Amino acid sequence: MALANITSITGRGLAVPGNDIDTDRIIPARFLKAVTFDGLGEGLFYDARKAVSAAGQVHPLDDSRFSGAKILLSGANFGCGSSREHAPQAIQKFGFKAVVAESYAEIFFGNATTIGLACVSAERADIARLAAAIGADPALELTVDLVAREIRFGGQAVKLTMRDSARDALVHGRWDPIGELLDGREAVAATAAGLPYLAAR
Amino acid sequence: MAQSLFQKVWSAHSVRTLANGQTQLLIGTHLIHEVTSPQAFGMLRDLGLKVAMPHRTFATVDHIVPTDRQSEPFSDPLADAMIRELRKNCTAHGITYFDLASGRQGIVHMVGPEQGITQPGTTIACGDSHTSTHGAFGAIALGIGTSQVRDVLATQTIALGPLKVRRINVGGRLRPGVYAKDVILHIIRTLGVNGGTGFAYEYGGAVFDGFSMEERMTVCNMSIEGGARVGYVNPDETTFAYLKGRPYSPTGPAWDAAVARWRATASDPGCPYDDVVTIQGADIPPTVTWGINPGQGIAITENIPDPAKAGAADEQASITEALGYMKLTAGAPIKGTRIDVAFLGSCTNARLSDFKEVAKYLKGHRVAPGVKAIAVPGSQIVGRLCAELGIDRVFREAGFEWREAGCSMCLAMNPDKLVGDQLCASSSNRNFKGRQGSPTGRTLLMSPLMVAAAAVTGGVADAREVFGVNN
Numbered sequence: 164m165a166l167a168n169i170t171s172i173t174g175r176g177l178a179v180p181g182n183d184i185d186t187d188r189i190i191p192a193r194f195l196k197a198v199t200f201d202g203l204g205e206g207l208f209y210d211a212r213k214a215v216s217a218a219g220q221v222h223p224l225d226d227s228r229f230s231g232a233k234i235l236l237s238g239a240n241f242g243c244g245s246s247r248e249h250a251p252q253a254i255q256k257f258g259f260k261a262v263v264a265e266s267y268a269e270i271f272f273g274n275a276t277t278i279g280l281a282c283v284s285a286e287r288a289d290i291a292r293l294a295a296a297i298g299a300d301p302a303l304e305l306t307v308d309l310v311a312r313e314i315r316f317g318g319q320a321v322k323l324t325m326r327d328s329a330r331d332a333l334v335h336g337r338w339d340p341i342g343e344l345l346d347g348r349e350a351v352a353a354t355a356a357g358l359p360y361l362a363a364r
Numbered sequence: 365m366a367q368s369l370f371q372k373v374w375s376a377h378s379v380r381t382l383a384n385g386q387t388q389l390l391i392g393t394h395l396i397h398e399v400t401s402p403q404a405f406g407m408l409r410d411l412g413l414k415v416a417m418p419h420r421t422f423a424t425v426d427h428i429v430p431t432d433r434q435s436e437p438f439s440d441p442l443a444d445a446m447i448r449e450l451r452k453n454c455t456a457h458g459i460t461y462f463d464l465a466s467g468r469q470g471i472v473h474m475v476g477p478e479q480g481i482t483q484p485g486t487t488i489a490c491g492d493s494h495t496s497t498h499g500a501f502g503a504i505a506l507g508i509g510t511s512q513v514r515d516v517l518a519t520q521t522i523a524l525g526p527l528k529v530r531r532i533n534v535g536g537r538l539r540p541g542v543y544a545k546d547v548i549l550h551i552i553r554t555l556g557v558n559g560g561t562g563f564a565y566e567y568g569g570a571v572f573d574g575f576s577m578e579e580r581m582t583v584c585n586m587s588i589e590g591g592a593r594v595g596y597v598n599p600d601e602t603t604f605a606y607l608k609g610r611p612y613s614p615t616g617p618a619w620d621a622a623v624a625r626w627r628a629t630a631s632d633p634g635c636p637y638d639d640v641v642t643i644q645g646a647d648i649p650p651t652v653t654w655g656i657n658p659g660q661g662i663a664i665t666e667n668i669p670d671p672a673k674a675g676a677a678d679e680q681a682s683i684t685e686a687l688g689y690m691k692l693t694a695g696a697p698i699k700g701t702r703i704d705v706a707f708l709g710s711c712t713n714a715r716l717s718d719f720k721e722v723a724k725y726l727k728g729h730r731v732a733p734g735v736k737a738i739a740v741p742g743s744q745i746v747g748r749l750c751a752e753l754g755i756d757r758v759f760r761e762a763g764f765e766w767r768e769a770g771c772s773m774c775l776a777m778n779p780d781k782l783v784g785d786q787l788c789a790s791s792s793n794r795n796f797k798g799r800q801g802s803p804t805g806r807t808l809l810m811s812p813l814m815v816a817a818a819a820v821t822g823g824v825a826d827a828r829e830v831f832g833v834n835n
Contacts, residue, residue, distance in 0.1 A: 181685070182678065182682060183557055183558070183657050183682070185657070185794075185796045185797075187775075187794070187796040187797070187798060187799050188796060188797055188798070191798055191803070192775045192776060192777050192799075192801070193776075193777065193801070195399050195427075195777060196428065196440070196442040196443060196446065196777060197442065197446075198402035198403065198406070198445060198446060198449045199402070199403055199406065200403055200510075210797065210798045210803035211797075213803060214803065214804075239558065240557060240558040240561075240591070243557060243558065243591065243657070244493065244588075244589075244794060244796060245492075245493050245775075245794075246400070246491060246492055246493040246495075246507040246508060246509055246588075247399075247400065247509070248400070248403075248491075248509035248510040248511060249510075251509075266558065266561070268558070268561070268591060269561060269562070269591070269593045270493060270507055270508070270509065270588075270593070273508075273509065273512070273524075274509035274510075274511065274512075277509065277511040277512065278511060326525070327384075327385060328384045328385045328386045328525050329384075331383070331384040331385065332384040335383070335384070337383060337384060339511065340382065340386075340515065340522075340523040341411070341511075341514065341515055341518065341519075343382055343383065343388075343523070344382075344388060344515055344518070344519040344521050344522075344523065345413075345518065345519055347379055347380055347388050347519070347521065348519070350379045350380050350388070351379050351388070351390060351416075351519060351520060351521055354377065354378070354379045354390045355390060355417075355520070357376075358376060358377070358390070358392065359621070359622075359625065360392060360483060360485075360486060360622070361390075361392055361417075361420065
């Protein structure tokens with residue numbers, strides 16, 4: 164199957180600030196009671212959104228000024244906790260194509276990459292600049308450029324970083340590894356044959 | 365050259381290098397459950413693929429199982445659909461499934477070890493972050509997402525980059541009333557919830573040498589809470605003694621050969637590590653969390669942090685956010701904080717030794733009025749052993765509800781949930797906002813004996829004082 168080369172993402176941004184935003188917060192466990200990933204977008208940050216609205220405020224995800232945003236900004240250690248792929252699935256199904264955060268938890272990062280959701284890192288001060296620019300002008304378009312390794316907005320640019328293997332996979336359209344893994348069938352059988360606990364049947 | 369267990373197991377299971385530089389890693393054992401596998405089987409169907417190694421794939425049902433009564437149909441139709449889907453997929457693909465009627469059902473991270481499926485020197489994957497538990501046996505055990513569950517089903521491999529190895533030595537001895545849970549909460553507090561990013565944690569030192577397999581599992585279980593993808597302990601005589609005679613353990617001459625292989629898989633003396641951290645066992649206190657991530661913990665004798673006294677602005681903000689959610693007072697003692705619920709269960713602390721240790725002290729005590737206390741064995745086998753030893757009776761007589769096996773209130777995908785902003789003393793692994801089933805529910809993580817101390821006093825308490833622990 165041909166996968167898209169994901170070289171850059173252009174769209175409006177939305178910030179959900181904070182460090183250590185865990186996958187339970189991204190998608191509460193009750194939304195995992197399903198046998199498909201359908202409809203997960205509605206559960207994105209569900210409880211956090213409810214809590215904000217109960218306090219008489221508007222969560223960025225419910226703020227019409229930001230509707231249609233494609234780039235999610237956040238803090239450090241984004242996606243920590245559970246391995247639920249439901250978390251990046253919910254972010255993607257809500258409409259986001261990229262996340263810009265200081266850093267990511269490992270499993271989340273891998274899960275996101277595998278579904279073609281680009282997770283790039285940027286310096287805290289740069290994310291703050293981006294967030295400020297979006298706050299001032301929600302219609303501002305950002306471009307997350309994986310090839311040039313920068314995020315451009317309103318005539319400015321900040322640096323982005325991304326693990327080489329993930330950047331390569333997105334840029335060259337091999338972010339879902341299933342085809343390549345299947346191609347290795349014979350090599351897999353050879354490796355398995357060398358492991359007594361797998362060979363002994 | 366001297367190698368770590370991680371390097372040995374990694375290279376033995378490396379199939380080849382992929383185009384993006386990652387490794388195609390062979391997964392020897394695949395554990396699946398009802399929450400993260402149905403979508404993967406769906407993807408397999410869409411791609412017209414079969415399960416590559418059904419004989420290396422093992423299933424059980426845990427997250428959604430009601431613990432008051434396991435009988436079907438479940439009252440929750442969504443949960444019922446999930447168990448039926450799992451059963452159907454296992455039958456269709458010839459996968460061994462430890463169903464409710466098997467007598468061997470339980471939390472997936474308890475079933476693997478109990479059955480002897482979890483073995484040293486192997487790679488294990490499961491669509492659950494607490495797969496790191498199996499590292500206690502000297503396995504490289506990885507929590508994976510659903511697309512990777514698909515990858516393992518279809519190819520018995522995943523694409524993964526290598527990890528660095530951090531050796532964590534815990535030397536000397538633990539003080540009385542300090543448990544494996546305190547060790548890992550202390551490690552996470554010390555190194556941070558993202559301190560382990562990019563690392564495998566290798567736990568060792570005198571404290572781990574002396575630990576039982578169940579204690580090692582408790583620590584490895586929460587490696588992911590410290591940001592480490594995997595955690596492990598080198599296999600030794602304790603490991604072999606645990607595995608001997610289990611249903612899937614080798615027998616006869618194959619057993620001797622396996623033990624020889626397992627021994628050789630341990631890290632070589634003097635092998636290089638990317639980082640080494642040393643902690644003294646005597647410095648580890650009974651630890652309890654006060655915040656909204658597992659790194660926000662303090663000694664039971666300490667006061668709740670005050671943001672005004674925190675250094676960085678970041679830390680101030682995170683303490684303020686956590687205290688706001690937890691409705692706790694900065695600078696106040698954590699001891700004495702009133703609780704509503706006591707939960708003794710989860711893949712972190714619901715093994716026989718956990719219930720046995722608590723039962724030793726619980727006799728003659730009563731759960732405080734107004735506290736709902738539930739004890740949930742992690743597996744049907746643990747439940748049965750507790751019944752044989754009369755441990756369930758000790759809990760019931762003390763006023764605990766004694767339940768059937770499952771994940772239960774750790775993440776509340778079954779009917780066991782906090783209500784409103786109830787505060788729960790919990791032996792589980794995560795204190796995230798809303799984790800225990802109520803969007804405003806609050807969790808304090810601690811050892812099983814500390815949960816019991818909170819249950820009988822009605823508030824966070826020092827188990828050493830409540831139960832006179834001095835051995």
